[in-house]
Amino acid sequence: xxxxxxxxxxxxxxxxxxxxxxxxxxxxxxxxxxxxxxxxxxxxxxxxxxxxxxxxxxxxxxxxxxxxxxxxxxxxxxxxxxxxxxxxxxxxxxxxxxxxxxxxxxxxxxxxxxxxxxxxxxxxxxxxxxxxxxxxxxxxxxxxxxxxxxxxxxxxxxxxxxxxxxxxxxxxxxxxxxxxxxxxxxxxxxxxxxxxxx
Numbered sequence: 001x002x003x004x005x006x007x008x009x010x011x012x013x014x015x016x017x018x019x020x021x022x023x024x025x026x027x028x029x030x031x032x033x034x035x036x037x038x039x040x041x042x043x044x045x046x047x048x049x050x051x052x053x054x055x056x057x058x059x060x061x062x063x064x065x066x067x068x069x070x071x072x073x074x075x076x077x078x079x080x081x082x083x084x085x086x087x088x089x090x091x092x093x094x095x096x097x098x099x100x101x102x103x104x105x106x107x108x109x110x111x112x113x114x115x116x117x118x119x120x121x122x123x124x125x126x127x128x129x130x131x132x133x134x135x136x137x138x139x140x141x142x143x144x145x146x147x148x149x150x151x152x153x154x155x156x157x158x159x160x161x162x163x164x165x166x167x168x169x170x171x172x173x174x175x176x177x178x179x180x181x182x183x184x185x186x187x188x189x190x191x192x193x194x195x196x197x198x
Contacts, residue, residue: 028057028130030098033123039064039071041116045123056130058101060123062109066095070112073099080108080124083117101127 031054034043039062054060062071071092074080079087091112092099101107110122 028059029055030059030061032061032063034063039111039121040069041119041121043121045120049123054101054125054127056101056104056127058127060099060101060109060125062092062097062099064095064111066093068113069116071097072110072112074108074110077106077108077124080110080122083110083114083122085110085112085114085117101125103127104129 031052033039034045034048064071072085073089073092074084075087075089078084093112099109104127107125107127108122109125110117113121
């Protein structure tokens with residue numbers, strides 16, 4: 001029996017050392033309920049809770065006398081306040097229990113003995129987001145891409161008449177006119193020559 005007490009005392013010392021070390025690096029915290037003492041009717045839970053913050057990822061450790069006691073997790077504030085142990089979420093009976101805090105919200109733990117619970121041996125834990133969830137992102141996401149609004153169609157300008165350049169080569173009608181003139185001149189010369197030769 002003495003070896004079991006020494007083992008539990010050593011375990012509590014290790015847990016406290018781990019809790020202190022974890023707090024310095026801002027990682028998950030191991031909360032040993034009651035500090036280095038066991039959770040029993042002499043525990044001063046309200047002073048232990050003072051200034052303590054529970055976050056997602058932390059763990060709560062309960063050490064208590066297993067044969068005589070247990071830890072009970074309850075569902076509601078009403079059950080917690082009235083020490084109604086009839087409908088627990090879970091019962092812990094090992095004497096040393098580690099309970100992970102995996103989500104935000106309220107959790108209610110009481111001692112499994114109705115009289116000790118009514119005398120104040122109970123723990124309400126308000127679990128906050130982890131510090132990593134609260135830190136601002138040093139590299140914020142850019143706003144989502146939004147395409148520019150469609151451009152308004154530009155009105156078509158009135159068509160401007162394009163001047164047609166004069167061709168370099170004479171058209172067919174010009175050629176015929178020149179041919180006709182040439183024939184006429186040629187005919188005239190011939191006629192003159194005939195007349196003179198007479």
